[in-house]
Amino acid sequence: MSWFKTSITGEDPEPYVEPEDAPKVRDPSIPNRMVTDKAANKPFLSYKTYREKQKQLHEKWLERQKIRKEKIARGEEVGPEERDPTEPEEVGLVGLLKFIVCVIALFAVTGKLFAGSYTWNYESKLEHLKTFIPTDQRYFSERTLATYDGSLSGKPIYLAIDGDVYDVTKGKAYQPGGSYHYFTGIDAARAFGTGCIQARTHLTHDLRGLTQDEIKTLEHWKDFYANHKDYKKVGRVAHKPIDPSSPIPEHCKDRKDDKSEKGNKKGDNVKKEERPTTKETVHEEL
Incomplete structure (x- = not known):
């Protein structure tokens, strides 16, 4: 506690005197000098001993290198060059x-x-973290997606289904004037599930009120585009939130009734093959 006393009185501390019987060892850096073998000196002594051994190893290596060069000068055969044992090894x-x-x-x-x-x-x-990995896909706004409907020359033709955007440029039915051109540039997921193509209100991503069978049908079409050899997924479309208080699109008429009345309705120019209701028939055209 002498330090506490000197801080109060301001007096100089008493000098430290090593006991005469304290164990001592040789200082490896200064010949004929002995230092106390105490804990405070051990790191210093160990480092000095290490440096001394390294110095001796290096000097021996230099001597071997000198002998090797002399042999080479005399034309004698020598083995591979020895690496300096004191040189730090690079990782x-x-x-x-x-x-x-x-x-x-x-x-x-x-x-x-x-x-x-x-x-x-x-x-x-x-x-x-996978979302931060760069890909060739992108996010589309609804307005941007609408520009990929084939009306602009040089642009590919895209359609979306339940948020996933696919390049369907290779499909003839999606070209301007084709039987499925009305699917392009939008997300008509509801129409894929209900088959209500003639109802423009079903050309939307709004899936409220769909039955289990209609959801299964939608999943079928999602698998169809995801596994198609000619259609490639190019991104996702960011939809605006649907107002829960807005009315749910009404279902179209039963197909049987719609088929029997099709010829009787004046101005009804929607062709049967334009409705993707029968999977096998539609797949052939898509």
């Missing part, structure tokens, strides 16, 4: 990759032991 790219792999493996094993999961139950967060 390199391979070593760095090995270190990273070891760290990942250790992380996974400890996660399995302590959390029961190799990813420490971070699956959901890892899935979220």
